[in-house]
Amino acid sequence: MSEQLRRGGLAFLRTTAFRQTLLSAALFAFSSLLILAFVYAFSVGASVRRADAAVLEEIEAVQARLRAGGVEAANRYVLQRTTAGAGDYLYLLVHPAGRRMSGNLSALPAVQPDGEGRIEFQYGRPVADGAETGSDTRRARGRVIELPGGHRLLVGVDVEEEERLVARLLNAVLFASGLALALGVAAGALVSRRFVRRLDTINAVARDVKAGDLKHRAPRNYSGDELDELSANFNAMLDRVEQLMARMKTVGDSIAHDLRSPLTRMRNRLESALREEGGLKAREAALNQAVSDADELLGVFNAVLSISRIEAGERREVLQEMDPAPVTADLAELYDPVCEEAGVDFSYEAEAGAKILGDRGLLSQALANLLDNAVKYTPKGGAVALRLRTRASGEVEISVTDTGPGVPEADRARITQRFVRLEQSRTQPGSGLGLSLVQAVADLHDARLELSDGPGVVDGRGPGLRAALVFAKMK
Amino acid sequence: MRILIIEDDREAANYIRKGLRESGHVVDHAADGEEGLGMARAAEYDVLVVDRMLPKMDGLKVIETLRGEEHRTPVLVLSALGEVDHRVEGLKAGGDDYLVKPYAFAELLARVEALARRRDPEAVRTRLVVGDLEMDLLARTVSRSGDEIILQPREFRLLEFLMKHSGQVVTRTMLLEKVWDYHFDPQTNVIDVHISRLRTKIDKPFAKTMLHTVRGAGYRLQA
Numbered sequence: 001m002s003e004q005l006r007r008g009g010l011a012f013l014r015t016t017a018f019r020q021t022l023l024s025a026a027l028f029a030f031s032s033l034l035i036l037a038f039v040y041a042f043s044v045g046a047s048v049r050r051a052d053a054a055v056l057e058e059i060e061a062v063q064a065r066l067r068a069g070g071v072e073a074a075n076r077y078v079l080q081r082t083t084a085g086a087g088d089y090l091y092l093l094v095h096p097a098g099r100r101m102s103g104n105l106s107a108l109p110a111v112q113p114d115g116e117g118r119i120e121f122q123y124g125r126p127v128a129d130g131a132e133t134g135s136d137t138r139r140a141r142g143r144v145i146e147l148p149g150g151h152r153l154l155v156g157v158d159v160e161e162e163e164r165l166v167a168r169l170l171n172a173v174l175f176a177s178g179l180a181l182a183l184g185v186a187a188g189a190l191v192s193r194r195f196v197r198r199l200d201t202i203n204a205v206a207r208d209v210k211a212g213d214l215k216h217r218a219p220r221n222y223s224g225d226e227l228d229e230l231s232a233n234f235n236a237m238l239d240r241v242e243q244l245m246a247r248m249k250t251v252g253d254s255i256a257h258d259l260r261s262p263l264t265r266m267r268n269r270l271e272s273a274l275r276e277e278g279g280l281k282a283r284e285a286a287l288n289q290a291v292s293d294a295d296e297l298l299g300v301f302n303a304v305l306s307i308s309r310i311e312a313g314e315r316r317e318v319l320q321e322m323d324p325a326p327v328t329a330d331l332a333e334l335y336d337p338v339c340e341e342a343g344v345d346f347s348y349e350a351e352a353g354a355k356i357l358g359d360r361g362l363l364s365q366a367l368a369n370l371l372d373n374a375v376k377y378t379p380k381g382g383a384v385a386l387r388l389r390t391r392a393s394g395e396v397e398i399s400v401t402d403t404g405p406g407v408p409e410a411d412r413a414r415i416t417q418r419f420v421r422l423e424q425s426r427t428q429p430g431s432g433l434g435l436s437l438v439q440a441v442a443d444l445h446d447a448r449l450e451l452s453d454g455p456g457v458v459d460g461r462g463p464g465l466r467a468a469l470v471f472a473k474m475k
Numbered sequence: 476m477r478i479l480i481i482e483d484d485r486e487a488a489n490y491i492r493k494g495l496r497e498s499g500h501v502v503d504h505a506a507d508g509e510e511g512l513g514m515a516r517a518a519e520y521d522v523l524v525v526d527r528m529l530p531k532m533d534g535l536k537v538i539e540t541l542r543g544e545e546h547r548t549p550v551l552v553l554s555a556l557g558e559v560d561h562r563v564e565g566l567k568a569g570g571d572d573y574l575v576k577p578y579a580f581a582e583l584l585a586r587v588e589a590l591a592r593r594r595d596p597e598a599v600r601t602r603l604v605v606g607d608l609e610m611d612l613l614a615r616t617v618s619r620s621g622d623e624i625i626l627q628p629r630e631f632r633l634l635e636f637l638m639k640h641s642g643q644v645v646t647r648t649m650l651l652e653k654v655w656d657y658h659f660d661p662q663t664n665v666i667d668v669h670i671s672r673l674r675t676k677i678d679k680p681f682a683k684t685m686l687h688t689v690r691g692a693g694y695r696l697q698a
Contacts, residue, residue, distance in 0.1 A: 291579070291691050298577055299660065306659075333629055334655065337668045365659040372662040434662065 015199075018192035025184020029177035036173040044166050048141070051157040052118075055142050058089060058155045063147070071151055078102040078153075088158040090123065090140055096150030108144065108154060117143045121156070139163050198227050202234060214242045259297060266293035303433040310362065310440040319357045319445065321474065324398060325350045327363050328388045335371045335386070343380035350388040354396045356471040358445055363398075363469075366441035369434040370400040370467050377404035379461065394473030401454050403464040412451045438467070447471045476521040476591050477501045481511030481537065482553065483529050491524065494580045495587070508532025515541055520548050521591045524583070527554035527565065535568040542569035549590035551583070562658065581692035585644045592640060603638040606698030608677060608685060610638055617677070624676050629654070633673055637686065637696040646693035670694055 058081075066074040078091045082104045092103035100107060109121035120141045142156025201219055208216040217238060218231035266289075273286035332348035339346035367386070374384045382403035390396050407415060416439040435449075442449040447469050454464020478500050482488040485506070492502045503518075505511035508529040515523055515537070523541075527534040538550050552570035554561060565573045572586050603610040607620045615631060617624045626634060633654050637645060647666040651657045670686065678684050687695045 288691055295579070299662075302660075330655065333627075334661075334665050334669075337672050338663055338665050341668045341671075361658055364657055368657075368659070368661045375663055 013192075015192040015195055017195045018188040021184050021188025021191060025181045025188070028180045028184065032173050032177040032180070036169060039169060040166060044162050047162055048159065051141065051159060054089075055155050055157055058091075059143060059145060059153065062093075062153055062155070066147055071147070071149060074147070074151075074153070075102050090142060090154070090156035090158065092154040094152045094154075096152075101151075103154070105154065105156075108152070113144045117145050119144055119154070119156070123156075195227070202227075202231060205234070209238060214238065214245065259300065262293045262296050266290045266297075269293070300433065303437060306365075307433060307437050307440045310437070310444050318359050320359070321355060322358050322360065323352075324354055324356050324358060324363065324388055324396065324471075325352060327358075327360055328367065328386060328398060331364060331367050331371060332386050334368075335375065335384075338371075338375055339384050342375055342378075344375060344378050345383040347383065347385045348387070349385070351390055354388060354390050355474045356396050356445070357474060358471070362441045362444065366438045366469065367398065367400065369438050373434055373467075374400050374402035374404070374465070377465070378402040379404065382461070382464075383455075391470075396471040396473075397468050398471075399466055399468035401464060401466040403454055403458070403462055405461075406453055406463045406465045407451060415451075416449065435467075438469075442469055445469075445471060476588075477503075477519070478522050478524060478587060479503045479505065479511065479515055479518075479520045480524045481505045481508065481515075481529060481534065482524070482526040483507060484526070487526075490580070491583060494584060498584055500587075506530075508534060508537045512537045512540060515546065515548065516544070522587050523548050523550045524587065525550055525552055525570070527552055527556065527561075535565065535570075538569045551586055551590055553578075553583075579646075579691075581644065581689075582646050582648060585646045585649060585693060588643045589640050589645065589649070592643065603635065605638050605641040605696060606683075606685060608638070608698075610635060619677060619681060622680070626673075626676065630669070630673050630676070633669060634677065634696075637694065641696045641698065644689050644692050644695050649693070 062074050062077055065077040069076075075093055078093050079102045081089065082091055082102065090103070090105055092105040092108060093101040094108060095101050105123055109119065109123065111119055111121045113119040118141070120139070122137050122139055124136060124138075138158055138160040140156045140158050140160070142154055144152060144154045146152050205216045205218045217235045220228055220231045220235070222228060269286040269290045273283045273290070328348070328350050332346075336346050336348070371384070371386065378384055384403075385399075385401045387399045387401070388397070416435045439449050450466075450468040450470055452466045452468075454462060454466050456463045478495055480488050480491055480495075480502060482491070482504070483506050488504050488506070492504055495502045503514060503520075505514050509531045511523075511525065511529070512532060523538075525534045525537060529537070534552065534554075538552070541548070541550075549571045550569065552565040552568075552573045553576060554565065554573065555576045562573045562575075571590055574583060574586055601612045603612065608617070609619070610617050612635070617626055617631065617634060633650065636650065636654050647664070648660060650666050651660065670688075674686050678686055685696055685698065687697060689695050
């Protein structure tokens with residue numbers, strides 16, 4: 001069905017725009033009818049009621065004559081009324097035998113009056129002498145009553161003008177409503193066709209993208225209307241998807257690179273262990289090495305998982321107001337001997353009284369990564385410093401500074417991405433995930449990760465790296 | 476020890492069962508929560524190893540039910556969910572320790588044995604003795620063969636944990652969790668460095684080595 005409509009170019013019939021236009025046209029037509037009903041009730045209705053009242057008054061007048069002077073007096077009154085120009089009033093007095101006695105109508109209308117004598121009828125326009133011509137048929141309403149003694153009296157009022165007015169009004173309103181409806185349908189069709197055409201272009205882009213071409217973008221007319229906004233959002237979404245795809249590809253390539261080598265190593269070791277080269281001892285060593293290769297792989301997986309979870313912001317609610325000093329103190333205590341072992345001088349300084357919104361576990365993990373890096377890249381005789389201080393701006397800064405080779409400024413933005421490892425660090429163990437995790441933790445804490453040169457070049461070594469987590473001042 | 480494994484993954488269960496049996500333990504296995512609950516109720520076990528996600532009845536539900544019935548058997552929860560929140564959930568339900576998949580068997584064995592040890596009344600112990608090594612938990616002093624050894628606070632806690640689990644393997648992860656309260660593994664082997672520091676204080680001056688490295692697993696303090 002929908003395909004048929006689409007092929008027939010009638011797809012607009014199903015669009016929201018078309019339905020909306022149609023609905024408002026119908027509402028317009030309906031309200032026109034409503035207005036008509038009101039006009040009728042207040043103007044025509046009122047004049048009919050006035051006419052009915054006038055008829056009753058006239059009947060009362062005839063009956064008064066009848067009571068005073070009998071049928072003769074009533075007859076005289078009617079004669080007098082009809083000859084003296086009764087205006088729009090119609091009279092007829094009929095003898096009990098059925099003979100017309102007086103009045104400007106020739107005979108009682110064939111229409112039967114209702115229970116109270118009300119009657120609607122047609123008559124020929126009466127001429128001045130009281131005779132009905134019969135040529136010009138007009139509409140009238142009135143009342144027929146039976147007088148004492150069997151005479152019957154009809155008093156009526158001509159309502160032809162009112163009826164015509166109603167008919168004209170009705171025609172005008174019906175015509176206007178019909179026109180509005182037709183115009184509405186036409187306008188709706190026009191608007192909807194345009195709407196459908198623009199939607200079709202967006203759909204076409206979506207189909208192209210689905211088919212695998214991520215480069216397509218929906219055209220925009222920059223009018224700022226809904227469709228333009230839809231196109232803009234759609235394009236922004238595609239940009240994001242493209243970006244994510246690119247990143248996925250990088251991650252995929254990197255995973256392939258970083259996991260393939262340990263996996264290959266492990267496989268080779270296990271294989272040679274199977275061949276029992278070098279006896280039991282060598283076999284055991286190979287197996288042990290294979291186990292640590294597997295651990296390394298698991299480490300990479302776990303790191304990727306933690307980063308994803310932290311980035312997803314699952315744990316934002318765990319942040320609480322805390323003094324970071326105990327966290328840094330614990331880490332200092334953990335890493336001091338590690339530095340000593342590595343022949344690197346370690347120093348720790350912390351200002352008391354800092355306040356941040358944080359999570360001990362995540363902060364520890366991030367700082368441990370920074371300290372791991374610092375120890376790893378600082379040569380013997382170098383120095384690593386962990387420092388906690390509150391800046392003049394009220395921001396809290398936790399920094400790790402080393403005297404290693406540092407990171408060239410051009411690479412600093414890049415190294416926080418997943419799996420990015422600088423050429424010179426390829427030889428070092430590591431997954432290239434450490435700084436990504438630090439960045440993710442920083443983002444979760446609404447903190448900045450600032451990377452800058454360390455103490456500078458000393459004795460041909462340096463300039464070192466200073467990595468600082470900067471937390472916003474607490475309100 | 477008699478150990479009950481409640482784990483729906485047959486392969487994982489067989490792997491654990493085989494390893495634990497080789498270590499000299501008696502092992503039963505239940506493949507779903509209901510069966511596991513029934514078996515735990517019916518027999519006396521020293522340790523329960525319970526997978527978190529089980530068919531028919533959730534692992535945490537099994538533990539909660541047992542704890543509600545005054546079962547005090549120590550429970551090691553196994554889970555693929557490693558976040559701190561999940562860990563807290565597992566411990567709140569009545570689990571005594573939490574191990575995230577994938578794990579090394581040595582890690583599981585060390586934790587199971589550590590849990591069994593916990594059943595021994597230790598709450599009122601103020602003095603730990605392993606061979607000629609003595610620790611006074613009230614005075615915070617350590618001595619070996621009568622010679623006093625000065626330890627930093629963290630070294631003291633590290634040795635305390637090793638002494639409480641003397642004769643058992645404790646893994647690096649266990650030490651990070653129990654002594655430092657860190658639930659991540661730093662890249663550098665920080666624990667090795669701390670152990671070697673402790674070693675220079677408690678072992679080096681003496682003829683007999685007490686603190687051993689267990690390859691592929693961790694450390695063991697032995698008299």
